[in-house]
Amino acid sequence: MPRSGDVVPDATVERLPLYHQALVELARTGETTVSSVKLAELAGVNAAKVRKDLSFLGSYGTRGVGYDVDFLTIQVSRTLGLTGDSSVVIVGFGNLGQALAKYGGFADRGFPVVAIVDADPTKVGTAVKETDGVVVQHVDELAKIVRSQGVAVGVIATPAESAQSAADALVGAGVQSILSFAPVVLDIPETIPWRKVDLATELQILSFYQARSGSLQHPA
Template sequence: MATGRNHRPATRSRGIPEATVARLPLYLRALTALSERSVPTVSSEELAVAAGVNSAKLRKDFSYLGSYGTRGVGYDVEYLVYQISRELGLTQDWPVVIVGIGNLGAALANYGGFASRGFRVAALIDADPEMAGKPVAGIPVQHADQLEKIISDNGVSIGVISTPAGAAQQVCERLIAAGVTSILNFAPTVLSVPDGVDVRKVDLSIELQILAFHEQRKAGEEAEAAAGRKGPDGDMPAVMPA
């Protein structure tokens, strides 16, 4: 039916809400686990539980990918892995550099999960001259003097910063000046970047915080059971407004 709207519809990539983009890796992680167990299809309910997402939201998210599943059968696991990988841009090879090869940088260099997701560690960079040439995860560390040349030679657009907090902003500026347009920041500091550069900050304590919430809730339930459910105790938060 004609609706009078004849402007060009948004393409899928641009039409996907940011919150959906943030959930796609969660679906991909759950789907990859199913794929590794050779599970051929999955219902939206099962996948929602595995990904920790509401199933109605999952179906809405997948509708942005043009994926609607089959009633009574569910979604084809392998095809969804492919669809989400393509949407996220993981079907191409992304060279990344890791700057700051302390324990965390070394752990990231050794992390198997990057390669399987389309990320190739093109270079490891550290400011310590004593690190230069030493192999970490089979890759010789290069000195920070070479940063600009490494970015340019390898066509790197994604940089990972795992330096101490004090060095991160300067490293960030050099990466951007050399052509990097996306930064993954593990340093415990907030980075300033110009428009057009994406930064994501990893906070390793976030998942611990979610676990603490559940531990607290379990402890509250035990205390309430012990008290014979006499009603809200002093530590319980007030009731929701109606």
């Protein structure tokens, strides 16, 4: 019987946000309980997998009934460490950086963008109205910003060539995790978790399954 002290498998961790998202949606529509079958449908996975995943957090369901939406939401949030907002700083104010800054999807889900930096002095001073008028600052200010604003997450939106120096700056400034959109492997200390999102890579993976068209559906 897995208890909260036990390890949560990586594969499960990657799915917890899906459940969280589905639970928030259920709460919004007024549902008070949910079965593993329903939750599986909303998250796009298999019901047995949902039950096994949730069992790693503890025994929070009621047999014959299902899971309490609000209670389970809290447990999933707690496991993911989603207690309160985590401030984000974006490094790089090119097209992608501007895009991410204006995109509201971060703040909506508890990750407000509180600062933007760039190495180009001509970009410093620009205000982004979509993020409450955050003003672009110079990358040299990074350490000061992270400390004073308590920034937890750094997002790298620089060109590939500058990504490593951006990472170094973020690590030096003291952020606790990094999300990179640059298509390069970064050298980052083991103590700081980081992930890479590469949009072109996603399209190339699709390309493969499209070429094999019909024969195989993409794995969820």
